[in-house]
Amino acid sequence: xxxLLQSGAEVKKPGASVKVSCKASGYTFTGHYMxxxxxxxxxxxxxxxxxxPNNGITNYAQKFQGRVTMTRDTSISTGYMELSSLRSxxxxxxxxxxxxxxxxxxxxxxxxxxxxxxxxx
Amino acid sequence: xIQMTQSPSTLSASVGDRVTITCRASQSISDWLAWYQxxxxxxxxxxxxxxxSLQSGVPSxxxxxxxxxxYTLTISSLQPDDFATYYCQQYNEDPPTFGGGTKVExx
Numbered sequence: 293x294x295x296l297l298q299s300g301a302e303v304k305k306p307g308a309s310v311k312v313s314c315k316a317s318g319y320t321f322t323g324h325y326m327x328x329x330x331x332x333x334x335x336x337x338x339x340x341x342x343x344x345p346n347n348g349i350t351n352y353a354q355k356f357q358g359r360v361t362m363t364r365d366t367s368i369s370t371g372y373m374e375l376s377s378l379r380s381x382x383x384x385x386x387x388x389x390x391x392x393x394x395x396x397x398x399x400x401x402x403x404x405x406x407x408x409x410x411x412x413x
Numbered sequence: 414x415i416q417m418t419q420s421p422s423t424l425s426a427s428v429g430d431r432v433t434i435t436c437r438a439s440q441s442i443s444d445w446l447a448w449y450q451x452x453x454x455x456x457x458x459x460x461x462x463x464x465x466s467l468q469s470g471v472p473s474x475x476x477x478x479x480x481x482x483x484y485t486l487t488i489s490s491l492q493p494d495d496f497a498t499y500y501c502q503q504y505n506e507d508p509p510t511f512g513g514g515t516k517v518e519x520x
Contacts, residue, residue, distance in 0.1 A: 327509075337457065337500055337511040353508050387456055397504045399447035401468065403456035 294318040296388050296404035303410045309376040312407045314388030319402075321369035322346040325391040327400060328362065328373045330384040340386075342396055343371060351396065378411045385409075415439050415503050419512035425520040432488040434515045436501035441481045445505040448477055448486045451514075452497045460499075461486065491517070 299313040314326065328340040341352035343362040350362050361374045371388055386407045389400040416439040426432050436446065444464040449457035459468045461477035464484055474489040488495055496519055501512040 336513050337502075339509050339511070351507065392459070392462060397445070397507070397509070399459055399462035399502065399504060400449075400457075401459045401462075403458075406456055 294390060294402045296390060296402055298386075298388060298404040298407045301408040301410070303412065304378050306379055306411055306413055308378050308411075309374060310378060310409050311372055311374040312386050312388075312409070314371045314373070314404050316369045316371070316390070319390070321364075322366055323394055325394075325396045325398075326362075326364070326371045327389045327391060328360075329387045329389055329400070331387070331406075332381070332384040335384075338384075340373070342391070344396070345371065375409075378409075380411050383409065383411045414508055415442065415506065415510050417501055417503055417510050417512040419499075419501055419515050421515060422513065423516045423518060425518045426491050427520045428491055428493060430491045430520075432491050432495075432517060434486045434499055434501075434517075436479075436484045436486070436512050438482045438484075438503055438505075442503040442505035444480060445503060446477070446479070446484050447502045447504065448475075449500045449502065450495075450497045451500065457500060488517075 295317045297315045302310050322345045325342045327342040343350045345364045364371045388404040390402040391398040392401040418437045420435050446464045448461040451457040465477045476487050498514045498516045500514050
């Protein structure tokens with residue numbers, strides 16, 4: 293059974309950066325693209341981007357270009373999402389998700405438990 | 414970006430009711446559509462992919478249909494565990510985009 297285990301909640305000040313980790317187990321980490329999706333309190337789902345764990349190639353949503361960096365460490369089957377220049381409207385639950393297919397596009401069959409990032413002065 | 418519009422935004426129903434949620438895309442998405450169920454404090458759960466394929470382990474009372482720009486999620490007989498928020502998602506092209514959600518409440 294595939295599983296994605298994320299790092300714990302974070303509280304950050306405006307202007308700071310946050311790095312969320314996502315450890316994969318139960319499947320071949322390098323065989324599926326890892327996406328990141330966020331959800332502001334009481335709001336809908338927003339796609340942030342993906343990383344191909346096999347080669348490290350990334351694709352970011354235009355909204356986050358220049359502020360987000362997705363990386364991976366294949367030796368420990370872990371993906372990372374770093375968001376910089378945090379603002380109050382970045383307060384959200386951040387999810388790592390596994391793409392069901394082996395391509396970059398697809399539905400998301402496994403989700404991490406979510407990491408709440410709170411941005412507050 | 415492809416815009417996804419769900420309706421209704423809120424739906425009140427009783428156990429045993431047949432429930433239908435609609436998702437409209439701003440352009441054709443060629444059945445590259447998924448449906449998710451989300452309960453408070455939990456991540457979304459995949460129910461349906463490629464418009465009508467049932468994800469493993471999902472009860473058969475859930476079904477998806479549609480084509481082109483209009484898709485529906487149907488729950489044939491609403492169960493107590495089904496009260497939740499439902500989202501559609503297109504993955505025909507980047508960026509993948511989600512509908513605004515439909516909250517299914519107890520009537």
